[in-house]
Amino acid sequence: MRSTAHQRDDPATWDVARPERASRVAGVTMAGFGVRNLAALRMVPHPALTMILEFGAGQPIVDDAAGREQRGSLVTGLGFGFAGAVRARGDNVVCVQVRLSPPIARAVLGASPADLQGAAVPLEELWGREATRIREQLSEISSWQERFALTDAFLARRGEEGPAVDPEVAWVWDRIVVGRGLVRVDSLAAELGWSRKRLWSRFRSQIGLQPKLAAKLVRFDQAVHRLVAGEGAAQVAADSGYADQSHLHRDVAAFTGVTPTTVASEPWLTVDDTAWPATRDTRAR
Structure with a gap:
């Protein structure tokens, strides 16, 4: 776990963890984050879908361009944050963040990236009880490497079962x-x-x-x-x-x-x- 300060005016310390091994799923990368004070962080579009699996004392909150507020575990569509109109915030946020290459995202999510329409969608809407179950399992594990292994196995199973792109x-x-x-x-x-x-x-x-x-x-x-x-x-x-x-x-x-x-x-x-x-x-x- 590495700690780094990344905000100048209102410093927030990010504790960052990385997996020791690459994902077994091609097109999946992961990192672990612990942030005590996340204040209005501008989300920048990225050429991957971003999934947040939170399990800490606090919840990440995403405010989108339309004024909607999403809390907890979620996934964002490709290019989410266009024009800098999306902010993330929260206190005592601990999460595994997953980046999904678009060709694998359809299988892992069980839905086409196009269905997200560039929005942030609660994972419960896509996975139902499974989203709650993995949150509970992550919260019971104290090791980041075990958390990554659990997440990777979960995503691998979904990727094998889900629909592939052409x-x-x-x-x-x-x-x-x-x-x-x-x-x-x-x-x-x-x-x-x-x-x-x-x-x-x-x-x-x-x-x-x-x-x-x-x-x-x-x-x-x-x-x-x-x-x-x-x-x-x-x-x-x-x-x-x-x-x-x-x-x-x-x-x-x-x-x-x-x-x-x-x-x-x-x-x-x-x-x-x-x-x-x-x-x-x-x-x-």
Whole structure:
């Protein structure tokens, strides 16, 4: 467990734990968090679905753009937090956070990512009593590695039983991620021998975003983490396929609601190198 302070004005100490072993489920990564005072943390869109399995004394609270409030264990749709309009808060929050690559999410959740419509959904709505059961089991375990093992076994079982995405759709997602978002989607459709309309329809219904927007999200994620690492915006823009620095600025503002300079110190992003080292490859491997 590593403790790191990530908020400047109102410091919140994040206790972060990482699994010692990779998940048995391709496309699943996990981290453990303990946060005593989580105050209005801006959620930044990520090219994976985010699942929160909470089991502490307090509950995480997510306030979305429509003014809705979700408490407790939940899962968010792909790209959740667009425009920086979503905040997470809570006291004494302890949870396992899971990132699900979109091609595996359908099987694990038992529902298409498209059904989440970019929202935060209580896990009870998807899993019923199972969501309560795993929370209770996690609360009875004192070791983070045992918690990760329990969660991994649970997700593996669901992944084996759930519906798979079309292999062609998984292949397109893989190509988008490998290409860091710098791909021509029409060319991918041609490689498959599919029409543009067919690819758009299948991808949207099974992944949750149109392929072009998915590529923009992957490119944004790669670029914004380079900004967090301290690289200059001009160089990041040039290397990431943006037309110029202004183009990067517009994309960052669209996804986060803030400038590249501000986003470089966002706690939601700066904790990543501690919680998810070298795991920004969101492919279904």
